[in-house]
Amino acid sequence: MHPRSNLFHGKFRLGNFCPQSKHAFRPFSSDETPLPTVAELISKQLWKQLKSHLLNGGPATTLLQQLLDSKTDPDLTLRYFKWSQKEFNLSHSLENRCKLLHSLANAKRYSKMRSFLNDFAKYENSVSVSSIFHAISICGDSFSATSLIADMLVKAYLYNMKTNLGFEVFKRAGDYGYKLSVLSCNHLLSALVKENEIENVEYVFKEMIRRKIEVDVSTFNIVINGLCKVGKLNKASDVIQDMKAWGILRNIITYNTLIAGYCKKGRIGKMYKADAILKEMIASEVRPNEITFNILIDGFCKDENVPAAMKVFKEMQTQGLKPNVVTYNSLIYGLCSEGRIDEANGFLDEMVRLDLKPNVATxxxxxxGLCKKGKLKEATDFFDDFVKKGIAPTVITYNTLIDAYCKGGRMEDAFALRESMINRGILPDVSTYNCLIGGLGREGNIRVVRKVTSEMLNKGLKANVITYNILVEAMCKEGESRKAARVLDEMVKTGISPNHVTYNTLMDGYCREGNLRAALNVRTQMEKEGNRPNVVTYNVLIKGLCMKGKLEDANALLNDMLEKGLIPNRTTYEIVKEEMLEKGFVPDIQGHMYSISGS
DNA sequence: ATAGGGTTAG
Structure with a gap:
C-alpha cells in the first residue's frame, strides 16, 4: 500500500463507475443531482473539485485504472496521471503507466510519450528493465506500439546519462523481438563509444545487423570512431572495407575519423598510413575539407615533423581551403614543442593579421612552450598578460603552469596556484593532482604524496592510469619497488588496467634495486595481461642486465627485440654505447645501432 | 547520433 493511502478514507463505490461507457463517466452521482464528469473536471482543470471528489470517492490509483479501462481520451488520462501523482505524492503501478503509454502510442501522442519516458528514466531508479519489458509487453497488443515504447525508452535513458540501462533495453528488445530504430541504436553506440565500452559497441553493431536494423553511414562512422579511440586501427580500416562490400558510401566524416585515428593512435609510420587513407579518400571521390587538413597538420606536428606539417599547410591553401584557428593552434603547438617559440609567435601575429582570433588553446x-623550456618567469608573465587581455584561463592553463612549477621544484608556488584557480572558480581535476603528486614524488615526499592522493579521492576525483603510474614511480624512486607492486595490485582492484608505462616503471624500479628476477616476473605478468613488451621494456631490461654485468644476456635481449620487429631508439643506443661498447663488449646488432645513432 | 587544436606517467 502507498504510505499515504490512509488519505483515501472515503467510501469508494466501484458500482458508480461505468467502465463500459466512454462518455457517461459519472462516478460520484450517488444522488440525483447531475455532477460534472471526471473527464470534464480534468479537461477544465478543476483540480480542487476533483480532489474533493477523490477524497470522498476512493483511491486515486483506482481511478487511473478506470480511466485506462474506459478508453478515455489519453490526453486527459495523462493529465490526470500527472496531477494525481503530484497531488497525492503517489506512484502509479508500472502496469498502469505502461497502459497509459500504449494508449498514447495508439493515439500518436509521440512527444507526450517522449516526455513521459524522459521523466520515467530520470526519476525512476528502482524498476528493473526486465520488469518494464514484462509490463509493456502485457499492457498492449500492438507490436509496433511496443517497439516504439522500447525505442523511446532507449533514448530516454541515454538522454539521462544512463547508458547501461539504455544498453539493457537494447538487449531486452532483442529477446522480445521488438524492432528498434537505427537512430536510437546510433545514439546508443555513440554513448558506448564515449564510455570506452568498445566490446559493447561491437556487440550492438553485430546485433543491429542480425536484427536487420538498417544500419546507415553514421552507424559505421560511430563504430569506426570507437575502434580508433581504443587503438584498434586495423579493425577500423576493415570496417571501411565492409562498407564498400555493403555498398554504403563513405562520407567525409568516415575518412576524417580514420585519418584522425591513425594520427593519434598510430605507431611508427602512422603518418604514412594517414596519407594512404587520404589518397584512398580522394580516389573514392570524397574531397578533403579543412578538418582533414587540420588533422594531418596536427598529426605531423605531434610526430615532431613540422616541415611536413608546413607542406600540408601550403597544400591546404593551394586547394583553396582557408586555415582557421585550429590550424594555427596546431602549428603553434608543433613549433613550441620543438622550442621554436619565436617562430610560433610569428604565426600568432599572422593569424591576428588574418583576423583569426587566438583563443585559450593558442x-x-x-x-x-615556455614552460617546457623552463622559462618559468616568462611563462608566468605571459599568463598574467593574456589573462589581463581578457582570455579566460582553463583548467588546462593552470595545469600547464602548475606542472612547470612542480618540475621546477617550486611546490609551494604550485600549491598556491591551485588555490588561485579555485578562487577563480576553476576546479582542479585529476591532471592537476597528477602534476602535484608527481612533483611531491620527485621530492621523495611519500608521506605528502599519500596525503594529497587521498585528498584528491576525498574530493570525488577518480585516480586514473597516469595517477597510478606516478605513484608506482614515486615508490620505485624511494627504493620501495615492493610497495610499488602493491600499488599496481591496488589499481587492478579498482578496475583500472595497467599499461606499458606501469609495467615498465615497476620493472625499472626492480632493475635499479638489482632485483632482475622480480623485473622479469613483471614482464611475464605484463605479457599475461596482453601487453606485449615494447622498446622501453627492452631498454629497461637490457640496462638492468648490463648493470649486473650480464652483457651476454643483454646482447641476447637486443637480438630478441629485433626479432620481434621492435626498432631500437636513442635510449637503446645510449645504453649500448655506455654499458657495452665502453666496456669492450660488441653486441651482434652494433651495425644496426650505428644507423640509429645517426638518426 | 559520427570528424580537427591546448595539461599530467616510462
Missing part, C-alpha cells in the same frame, strides 16, 4: 600552446 595561448596554452605558447605557455606550454
Amino acid at each position: 595561448y596554452n600552446a605558447l605557455l606550454n
Whole structure:
C-alpha cells in the first residue's frame, strides 16, 4: 500500500463507475443531482473539485485504472496521471503507466510519450528493465506500439546519462523481438563509444545487423570512431572495407575519423598510413575539407615533423581551403614543442593579421612552450598578460603552469596556484593532482604524496592510469619497488588496467634495486595481461642486465627485440654505447645501432 | 547520433 493511502478514507463505490461507457463517466452521482464528469473536471482543470471528489470517492490509483479501462481520451488520462501523482505524492503501478503509454502510442501522442519516458528514466531508479519489458509487453497488443515504447525508452535513458540501462533495453528488445530504430541504436553506440565500452559497441553493431536494423553511414562512422579511440586501427580500416562490400558510401566524416585515428593512435609510420587513407579518400571521390587538413597538420606536428606539417599547410591553401584557428593552434603547438617559440609567435601575429582570433588553446600552446623550456618567469608573465587581455584561463592553463612549477621544484608556488584557480572558480581535476603528486614524488615526499592522493579521492576525483603510474614511480624512486607492486595490485582492484608505462616503471624500479628476477616476473605478468613488451621494456631490461654485468644476456635481449620487429631508439643506443661498447663488449646488432645513432 | 587544436606517467 502507498504510505499515504490512509488519505483515501472515503467510501469508494466501484458500482458508480461505468467502465463500459466512454462518455457517461459519472462516478460520484450517488444522488440525483447531475455532477460534472471526471473527464470534464480534468479537461477544465478543476483540480480542487476533483480532489474533493477523490477524497470522498476512493483511491486515486483506482481511478487511473478506470480511466485506462474506459478508453478515455489519453490526453486527459495523462493529465490526470500527472496531477494525481503530484497531488497525492503517489506512484502509479508500472502496469498502469505502461497502459497509459500504449494508449498514447495508439493515439500518436509521440512527444507526450517522449516526455513521459524522459521523466520515467530520470526519476525512476528502482524498476528493473526486465520488469518494464514484462509490463509493456502485457499492457498492449500492438507490436509496433511496443517497439516504439522500447525505442523511446532507449533514448530516454541515454538522454539521462544512463547508458547501461539504455544498453539493457537494447538487449531486452532483442529477446522480445521488438524492432528498434537505427537512430536510437546510433545514439546508443555513440554513448558506448564515449564510455570506452568498445566490446559493447561491437556487440550492438553485430546485433543491429542480425536484427536487420538498417544500419546507415553514421552507424559505421560511430563504430569506426570507437575502434580508433581504443587503438584498434586495423579493425577500423576493415570496417571501411565492409562498407564498400555493403555498398554504403563513405562520407567525409568516415575518412576524417580514420585519418584522425591513425594520427593519434598510430605507431611508427602512422603518418604514412594517414596519407594512404587520404589518397584512398580522394580516389573514392570524397574531397578533403579543412578538418582533414587540420588533422594531418596536427598529426605531423605531434610526430615532431613540422616541415611536413608546413607542406600540408601550403597544400591546404593551394586547394583553396582557408586555415582557421585550429590550424594555427596546431602549428603553434608543433613549433613550441620543438622550442621554436619565436617562430610560433610569428604565426600568432599572422593569424591576428588574418583576423583569426587566438583563443585559450593558442595561448596554452605558447605557455606550454615556455614552460617546457623552463622559462618559468616568462611563462608566468605571459599568463598574467593574456589573462589581463581578457582570455579566460582553463583548467588546462593552470595545469600547464602548475606542472612547470612542480618540475621546477617550486611546490609551494604550485600549491598556491591551485588555490588561485579555485578562487577563480576553476576546479582542479585529476591532471592537476597528477602534476602535484608527481612533483611531491620527485621530492621523495611519500608521506605528502599519500596525503594529497587521498585528498584528491576525498574530493570525488577518480585516480586514473597516469595517477597510478606516478605513484608506482614515486615508490620505485624511494627504493620501495615492493610497495610499488602493491600499488599496481591496488589499481587492478579498482578496475583500472595497467599499461606499458606501469609495467615498465615497476620493472625499472626492480632493475635499479638489482632485483632482475622480480623485473622479469613483471614482464611475464605484463605479457599475461596482453601487453606485449615494447622498446622501453627492452631498454629497461637490457640496462638492468648490463648493470649486473650480464652483457651476454643483454646482447641476447637486443637480438630478441629485433626479432620481434621492435626498432631500437636513442635510449637503446645510449645504453649500448655506455654499458657495452665502453666496456669492450660488441653486441651482434652494433651495425644496426650505428644507423640509429645517426638518426 | 559520427570528424580537427591546448595539461599530467616510462
